[in-house]
Amino acid sequence: MYKQFRCVDGCSDCCKYRQYFPSVKYGKTGVLLLPHEKSKIEEIAQRNKLEIKILPRVGIGRNMMGSGPEEILMYQIMGRETQGDICPFLDTDSDLKAPNGGYRCTIYEERPLACRAYPVNESTNNRKPVLDTRCQFCTANLDIPEKGSLTRELTALKSIKRHVRIDRNTPVWRYATHIGEERDSEKFLPEGWLIQDI
């Protein structure tokens, strides 16, 4: 049966938990930010006297030394916990809650495109978008939501894609964050850029 996408009651998982990507050695990723969103997010954090950490995420081309990209295509807001979880803009302290009863995003109206696109990972030409299986709603309803119930998310994803164009012959770099669970720390690469295929 068709089901409208809506956040599961009390859930804030996508604002709390960060993943290793593309593998544990690269460390945990943060919330994806496009270059034009970075200064806006920094300005909001400053306005709210909030300390945040933004690292690069993906770049293309080679710089003069060949030691990093020529152009950075994506940044990321790192979680505020030392193991990389909990978005710094998630309000876990006050009694105010999001409409689903989960923790509240303090910058909801100005949140990054990646947050607006979630839980859509990919849009295909057929009717069903590809959803993130870590989302609580998606785990329970993987085959159910249709494009019509995810219009806002698909529009945000389209906007991200418009900004991130990678030519097949251009070297692609990914930034290793060296952030994650203490038990995994021996597997982490040193923080910095690595060239790779994505």
Ligand code: SF4
């Ligand atoms: S994980 Fe899914 S259900 Fe939970 S808050 Fe995020 S989008 Fe909503």
Ligand code: SF4
């Ligand atoms: S910016 Fe807001 S919506 Fe995005 S991860 Fe942080 S708390 Fe969640």
